[in-house]
Amino acid sequence: MPDFSCRLSDQIQLKTPIILASGVSGNSDSLLVRAAKSGAAAVTTKSCTLKYRPGTDNPASSDWGCGLITNLGMTNPGVDSMVYLINAYRQKAADSVVPVIANIYADNVEEFADLTAKIKLAQPDIVEFVLPDHDQGLIAEITAAVRANAGTIPISAKISATCVAIGKTARTAQDKGANFITAVNPIPGMLIDAFAAKPFLSLQSGWITGPSLKPIALKCISDIYKEVSIPIIGMGGVSSGLDMAEMMLAGASIVGIGSAIYYRGYEAFTKILEEFETFMNTEGYNNLAEICGKIWR
Ligand SMILES: Cc1cc2nc3c(=O)[nH]c(=O)nc-3n(C[C@H](O)[C@H](O)[C@H](O)COP(=O)(O)O)c2cc1C
Numbered sequence: 001m002p003d004f005s006c007r008l009s010d011q012i013q014l015k016t017p018i019i020l021a022s023g024v025s026g027n028s029d030s031l032l033v034r035a036a037k038s039g040a041a042a043v044t045t046k047s048c049t050l051k052y053r054p055g056t057d058n059p060a061s062s063d064w065g066c067g068l069i070t071n072l073g074m075t076n077p078g079v080d081s082m083v084y085l086i087n088a089y090r091q092k093a094a095d096s097v098v099p100v101i102a103n104i105y106a107d108n109v110e111e112f113a114d115l116t117a118k119i120k121l122a123q124p125d126i127v128e129f130v131l132p133d134h135d136q137g138l139i140a141e142i143t144a145a146v147r148a149n150a151g152t153i154p155i156s157a158k159i160s161a162t163c164v165a166i167g168k169t170a171r172t173a174q175d176k177g178a179n180f181i182t183a184v185n186p187i188p189g190m191l192i193d194a195f196a197a198k199p200f201l202s203l204q205s206g207w208i209t210g211p212s213l214k215p216i217a218l219k220c221i222s223d224i225y226k227e228v229s230i231p232i233i234g235m236g237g238v239s240s241g242l243d244m245a246e247m248m249l250a251g252a253s254i255v256g257i258g259s260a261i262y263y264r265g266y267e268a269f270t271k272i273l274e275e276f277e278t279f280m281n282t283e284g285y286n287n288l289a290e291i292c293g294k295i296w297r
Pocket residue numbers: 021022023024046047068070072103130158184185186209210211213235236237238256257258259260
C-alpha cells in the first residue's frame with residue numbers, strides 16, 4: 001500500500017491527502033464532525049466575515065447536469081460564532097478530530113487583519129483567506145495583513161479560477177508569507193428559466209462547481225505549480241480517485257472535496273481515497289511525492 005501520510009509543514013501532518021473544501025458543510029459543527037468521521041483528513045469551515053450575514057431566498061443552488069451552480073449569498077454566522085463553532089467541532093469530534101482550516105473573507109485589508117486576529121482565538125490549524133482576482137498590490141497587502149495577525153498559525157491563500165495571472169498571484173502570496181495556496185475557488189455562471197423568462201437563481205448568478213470546473217482547475221493548478229515552491233491544496237471537480245490523481249499530477253499536494261459530497265454523500269472521502277489507492281498501486285507509485293507535479297518533471 002502506498003504511503004499516504006502527508007506532512008504539509010512542521011506543524012501539520014495529515015493522515016491522508018483528502019480534505020473537506022470550504023462551504024459544503026462548514027457552517028455546522030455537526031457536519032464538520034461528520035466529514036471528519038467519514039474520512040476527511042482535515043475540515044474547512046465555510047467563509048466567515050466579521051459580522052453575521054443572512055442567507056438568500058431559494059433557489060440558491062441547482063444541479064444543472066454538468067455540475068452545480070450555487071449562490072448562498074455568503075451566509076455565515078460571523079467570526080465570533082465561528083470561533084464557538086470550531087471549539088464545538090473539536091469537543092464533539094473527540095477522538096476523531098482532524099485539523100481544522102478556518103476560511104475567512106473580507107472586503108478590505110483592515111477587515112482581513114481584524115478577522116485573522118479574531119479567528120486566531122479558535123486556534124485553527126490553518127487560516128485560509130479568499131484573495132481578490134486582480135490587483136497585485138491589494139493581494140500583497142491582504143496576504144501581509146493575514147500573515148502579520150496569524151501569529152505562528154500557517155496561512156493559505158485561496159485563489160479563484162477567474163484570477164488573471166494566477167501563477168503571479170500565487171507567487172505574490174508566497175512572497176508575502178503564505179504557507180500554502182488553495183486553488184481553486186469557482187467561476188461565475190448563470191441559469192435561465194426560459195418559461196419564466198428570468199434568471200433561475202434568486203441572486204441571478206452563482207458559482208459553478210463540480211465536474212465542469214475540473215479542466216479549469218487543472219490548468220490553474222498547473223500554472224501555480226510552476227510558479228511557487230509551497231504546497232498546493234487543489235480542488236475543483238474532484239469526484240473520483242482518477243480525478244484526484246489528475247489533480248496531484250498537475251501539482252496539488254493534497255485535494256479538497258466539495259460538490260462530490262452532493263453526488264456521492266459523505267462516503268465520498270473513503271470511496272475516492274480507495275479509488276486513488278487502486279490507481280497508485282496499479283500505476284506503481286510508492287508515495288505522494290512521486291505523483292505530485294509529475295507531468296511537469
Ligand atoms: C455550496 C458551496 C458553498 C461554498 N462556499 C464557499 C465559501 O464559503 N468559501 C470558499 O472559499 N469557497 C466556497 N465554496 C467553494 C469550494 O470550497 C471549492 O472551492 C469549490 O466548490 C470547488 O470544489 P468542488 O468542485 O469539489 O466543489 C463553496 C462551494 C459550494 C459547492
